[in-house]
Every structure is written in structure tokens, then in C-alpha cells.
Amino acid sequence: MVDLKSQYLKIKEQIDQGITEVIDSTRFIKGPVVKKFEESLATYLGVKHVIACANGTDALQIALMALDLQPGDEVIVPSFTYVATAEVIALLKLKPVMVDVDPHTFNVTADIIEKSLTPNTKAMVPVHLFGQNADMEEIMNLAKAKNIAVIEDNAQSIGSEYTFKDGSKKKSGGIADIGTTSFFPSKNLGCYGDGGAIFTNSDDLAHKIRIIANHGQSKQYYHTVIGVNSRLDAIQAAVLNVKLEKLDDYCSARQTLASNYDHAFANIDELVTPIRQGNSTHVFHQYTMLVKNGKRDALRQYLKDHEIPSMIYYPVPLYEQEAFAEFYNGTPLEVTESLCKEVLSLPMHTEMDAGTRDYIIEKVQQFFT
Numbered sequence: 001m002v003d004l005k006s007q008y009l010k011i012k013e014q015i016d017q018g019i020t021e022v023i024d025s026t027r028f029i030k031g032p033v034v035k036k037f038e039e040s041l042a043t044y045l046g047v048k049h050v051i052a053c054a055n056g057t058d059a060l061q062i063a064l065m066a067l068d069l070q071p072g073d074e075v076i077v078p079s080f081t082y083v084a085t086a087e088v089i090a091l092l093k094l095k096p097v098m099v100d101v102d103p104h105t106f107n108v109t110a111d112i113i114e115k116s117l118t119p120n121t122k123a124m125v126p127v128h129l130f131g132q133n134a135d136m137e138e139i140m141n142l143a144k145a146k147n148i149a150v151i152e153d154n155a156q157s158i159g160s161e162y163t164f165k166d167g168s169k170k171k172s173g174g175i176a177d178i179g180t181t182s183f184f185p186s187k188n189l190g191c192y193g194d195g196g197a198i199f200t201n202s203d204d205l206a207h208k209i210r211i212i213a214n215h216g217q218s219k220q221y222y223h224t225v226i227g228v229n230s231r232l233d234a235i236q237a238a239v240l241n242v243k244l245e246k247l248d249d250y251c252s253a254r255q256t257l258a259s260n261y262d263h264a265f266a267n268i269d270e271l272v273t274p275i276r277q278g279n280s281t282h283v284f285h286q287y288t289m290l291v292k293n294g295k296r297d298a299l300r301q302y303l304k305d306h307e308i309p310s311m312i313y314y315p316v317p318l319y320e321q322e323a324f325a326e327f328y329n330g331t332p333l334e335v336t337e338s339l340c341k342e343v344l345s346l347p348m349h350t351e352m353d354a355g356t357r358d359y360i361i362e363k364v365q366q367f368f369t
């Protein structure tokens, strides 16, 4: 699905040098390399504060902890997403309220969220799934009107850009009260291990987040709140410092491959290729199609028989996961149910050569003829 080796070979010299410098300095935790990364990412995203942490799941957890929610408070999340988003809500004794998504963008919308609001709704976590922003202007307007905090899960959308109705633009992750991301190796901006970050424009939230991520410590050995230990290693920051410079190029490479796929599959009636919203760029963390008429699994098997990997993100609605049984009201969500049966993601990365691309395209086309 991804080719991290070829990508590494193209930047090997800079990466190896960055890693060696960290080892020579023996500043493995925090230090100037992490600080430089936080500052560069803040500039890139156009946000005031970036706080690096250990992974994208921690980023979500720490963001929620900074909101001072009370046990039982409701937090709205999409039912069609990676488990991390809802997991941390339940872990903090909050109540995940899983809502349906738009059938075309696979993202939550303000209209969907509004129907699930109760007096106990205190936060919402829209996910910019597969690399395209949820409709953040509408979501932020709703949140402001109802006084609800918004955390945007940008783990799949770093580098994408959202355009507001007045024409102004913001980078994904820099729109809500808090944004979170993951630097898991296969993410669009991936390191060589685990990593994550939290973004905010609020000085107050940034201060709280730094304290929470560092054992609740306001100064050394003085602990004002119960926190966690969540840090980005300097070695990972060294990798990210190199790769952040390439992020826009990486996004373009993904977009070009996505357009090639789109074009090649345009005449296949039983395939629905990813739509592009007018108000967001799509950075294709995944190229996810809908395969109609119950043919998804057969297509997947056909590709597998021809040594082409494909993935189902996600096969099961969150509310159907055993772990979330207590939060399920028993009514399946229509769009989520159908997406779980129809989605299929094709190989998508920054290094695909034309031969491989054409082979994948040819086999998909062959299946439908």
C-alpha cells in the first residue's frame, strides 16, 4: 500500500545526517531538534502553538484532557473512522456519541451533528477522513452557537487546505480550538516510529496541553494536575524536520496518482471514485472508492490474485465493535453501514512508478470487463 523504502532512499543523506546529529548530541528527549520541528510545523500550519507528543492517539487524549470535561459529558465522533478517535473518549470516562457521515465525503457535517446534540454535548471531534477536510466553517459556526469545543483529528489530512466562504484559507488542523495529528510512518507526514502533535491558537490551551503532556508538571517536580508522559523523540523530530520540507511535494505526488486513477476509472459504472469538495483540497491519505453491486470483496480478491494489495478502511462501524457495545443505542447508521460494505482503498503513496500504476489500473479495468 505504501513504499517507505524508496521514499527514504531519495532523502537518505539528509535523514541519516539528522539522526546522526541527534545521537552525537545525546539530546534524545526534547532539546533543539524537537523545538525546531514544533516551530516549523506551527509556521507551516499557520497556528500559534504546536506541542509534539508520542503519537496521534495521545494527541487526541491530551486535547480532550485540556478541555476540563466531566465524566459522562458527551463527545460527538463519526462512526466511520479509526478507533483511536472514540477510544480516548471512553477511556476518559466521557461518552462517545457516534454519528453518521456524509455518503459522498465520508465526513461528518454540521447537519448530522446538530441532530445528535443534547444538553450534555460538550465537545465534538470531526475527522478529516482520507485527506479531505470536513466542512469546518459550518461545524465551527454550530459549535460557537452551542458553546461546544471542537477538536479536529487531522491524522489523515495534514497538508490539505480549507477555504472559507469569504475566500480565506486555513490549513487542516489549524481551524478548530485544538487540532491533533499522527506521524505514524504511513501517514502523509510520517516519521520512523511513533509520533504525534497537538495544535492550537489559544495560549491558555497550549499552556495546559504542555503541562498535561509532561506529567501535569508546571515546574520541575511540582505537579498541578494529573497528566501523562507523552513526548516526541528527538530522532523522530530529526526525520520530520527533513520530511516537513517535502510535505507539499508529497501531497502533489498523491494528488497526481489520484487523478490518474480517477481518469482511468471514470467510465466504470460500478466504481465511485473519490469526490473533491469545492472548499477543501484532498491530500489522499487514502484513495478510497466505493464498489457497487456487492462486488467489493470479489474485486479485492481479484487484485490479490494479481499481487495488488488493497485495504478496507473501515470494515466495521465503531458502534458495532465489541468494545463500544455500551455506547450503542441499537439503531444502525445507514451511510456508515453501506460504506463499510463498499469501500476499497488502492495503493497510494509518493513513489509509485508509472509501470506499477498502469498495472493496477489495468487490473481494475479488467475486473469490470
Ligand SMILES: *Cc1c(COP(=O)(O)O)cnc(C)c1O
Pocket: 055, 056, 057, 058, 081, 082, 084, 085, 127, 153, 155, 156, 181, 182, 183, 184, 194, 195, 196
Ligand atoms: C492514525 C490515526 C490516529 C492515531 O494515530 P497513532 O499515531 O497511530 O496513535 C488517530 N486518528 C486517525 C483518524 C488516524 O488515522
